[in-house]
Amino acid sequence: MIPSSSILVNLLRSNSGISDDPISHTKIERMMERGFNPSSNMPERRCAMNSTQGCIAIDVSKGKSHVCAYASKDTMVQKPIEIHHDREGFEVLDDLYNRLNTREGSPPVFIYEATGIYHRPLKRYLKEKHYPYTEVSPLLAAKHRKNSGIRVVKSDKADPKSLVRLFYDVDLPLDQNLNDMYYELLQLDRNYQALTKLMVTCKVHLKEKLDILFPRFEDYFGNVFLTYFLNLLETNPHPTLILHKRSDAIRRRLIEGGLQYGRSPSVVMALKNYCLNCTPGSSAESVDTQILKLFIQQIRFYTNERNRIIEQMTGLVEDFPLFKQLKSIPGIGPLLAVRLIAELGDLSRFRNIRQLTAYAGLDPIVYQSGQNDGKHLSISKKGNRYLRSLLYQVICISTNLTIDHSIKVYIQKKKQTQPMKSARIAGCAKLLRIIYSLYRSGELYTI
Numbered sequence: 001m002i003p004s005s006s007i008l009v010n011l012l013r014s015n016s017g018i019s020d021d022p023i024s025h026t027k028i029e030r031m032m033e034r035g036f037n038p039s040s041n042m043p044e045r046r047c048a049m050n051s052t053q054g055c056i057a058i059d060v061s062k063g064k065s066h067v068c069a070y071a072s073k074d075t076m077v078q079k080p081i082e083i084h085h086d087r088e089g090f091e092v093l094d095d096l097y098n099r100l101n102t103r104e105g106s107p108p109v110f111i112y113e114a115t116g117i118y119h120r121p122l123k124r125y126l127k128e129k130h131y132p133y134t135e136v137s138p139l140l141a142a143k144h145r146k147n148s149g150i151r152v153v154k155s156d157k158a159d160p161k162s163l164v165r166l167f168y169d170v171d172l173p174l175d176q177n178l179n180d181m182y183y184e185l186l187q188l189d190r191n192y193q194a195l196t197k198l199m200v201t202c203k204v205h206l207k208e209k210l211d212i213l214f215p216r217f218e219d220y221f222g223n224v225f226l227t228y229f230l231n232l233l234e235t236n237p238h239p240t241l242i243l244h245k246r247s248d249a250i251r252r253r254l255i256e257g258g259l260q261y262g263r264s265p266s267v268v269m270a271l272k273n274y275c276l277n278c279t280p281g282s283s284a285e286s287v288d289t290q291i292l293k294l295f296i297q298q299i300r301f302y303t304n305e306r307n308r309i310i311e312q313m314t315g316l317v318e319d320f321p322l323f324k325q326l327k328s329i330p331g332i333g334p335l336l337a338v339r340l341i342a343e344l345g346d347l348s349r350f351r352n353i354r355q356l357t358a359y360a361g362l363d364p365i366v367y368q369s370g371q372n373d374g375k376h377l378s379i380s381k382k383g384n385r386y387l388r389s390l391l392y393q394v395i396c397i398s399t400n401l402t403i404d405h406s407i408k409v410y411i412q413k414k415k416q417t418q419p420m421k422s423a424r425i426a427g428c429a430k431l432l433r434i435i436y437s438l439y440r441s442g443e444l445y446t447i
Helices: 005-016 022-033 087-104 120-129 138-146 158-169 180-213 217-221 227-235 239-243 247-256 264-277 287-317 321-327 334-344 353-359 385-399 406-415 420-441
Strands: 055-061 064-072 075-084 109-113 133-136
Touching (some): 064 158, 075 087, 087 120, 109 120, 109 158, 120 133, 133 138, 133 158, 138 158, 180 217, 217 264, 227 247, 239 264, 334 385, 385 420
């Protein structure tokens, strides 16, 4: 049933700012005669949570939380109190849950803010108890808190009340018990990145000691981090030790580390000549030789651990359709594929590509004011920076390939009007759209 013209006029005026004049009224009447129904074109608004629904809000911090409970939007059952993340503290949550469940006849919903790692014990406890809960983004919670008043108080006792207002003002979906495999993949990838940083630090320090004990070694032999060079320097951390060692023993050591058999005689001869002319800055008995050996051992440890992590991650995702789809994209190999899956997580939780783009922090900032048109601004970066880094790596690799593909052509067109980095960032967003499209369609990427 279409409402009367007077009601529709007021509806359109209130939503789109139509002026109160006879001409506007006449236009709307003519549109209605043609079958136009403005109420069907009004923007859809999501309903907030039922105001009679029970809510237990938890402001999570390190090792403890502040909790308050509401039986309805205006009925507080428990003032904010502090609990610790142990069995005694979580029993307080059980007591509040039972009180609200008995009082209202329907289970209350827990709401808390995701805080990196500190909320993990709480989340696991709620899942084991099969309590309904919703996990909100810190950005959403902060935005709602700032918009709730002119002078907003932020304290440990006020924060759970802010979560309560968020619960009743915004339609928040309950969290589903997703596959824990995505959590394991994410933690493995973050461990991989942590080990990579430690390995890079060790390599920097190793080069410092190498410049003391083996000056200009890289000028003669190139990459010092090759396995056979590291093996040799670990057992012979000083030029005099290499000079006193037999050539066949050095050759055997290099071949064990992966040096080609045919190249070994020339490399051994070059090493002998280098050590003969080398003037190290420390003696063979100095502490520098011990530190050099230690850094080599650490680099080998981090390398082995990183390889083990990638093997474990590959074993978890090798049956995923997305794994094969990602490898079909130019520039993505098995290593980047498993790491992208770890950072993307379960793509089914994104309703559209805009949500996925915002998750990666690739959504553009829109700020229009006065003469500023609000266009051509930077990305928000309010998202997963590790995912952005992986996407950028893929773009750099794919643009250097000799074959032509849609991503490379897209970036080349962008480079005509934008700087290189801006074009690559646009390529990251393009790549993300391709990944999401492949996931939805189930097809492989075709050049």
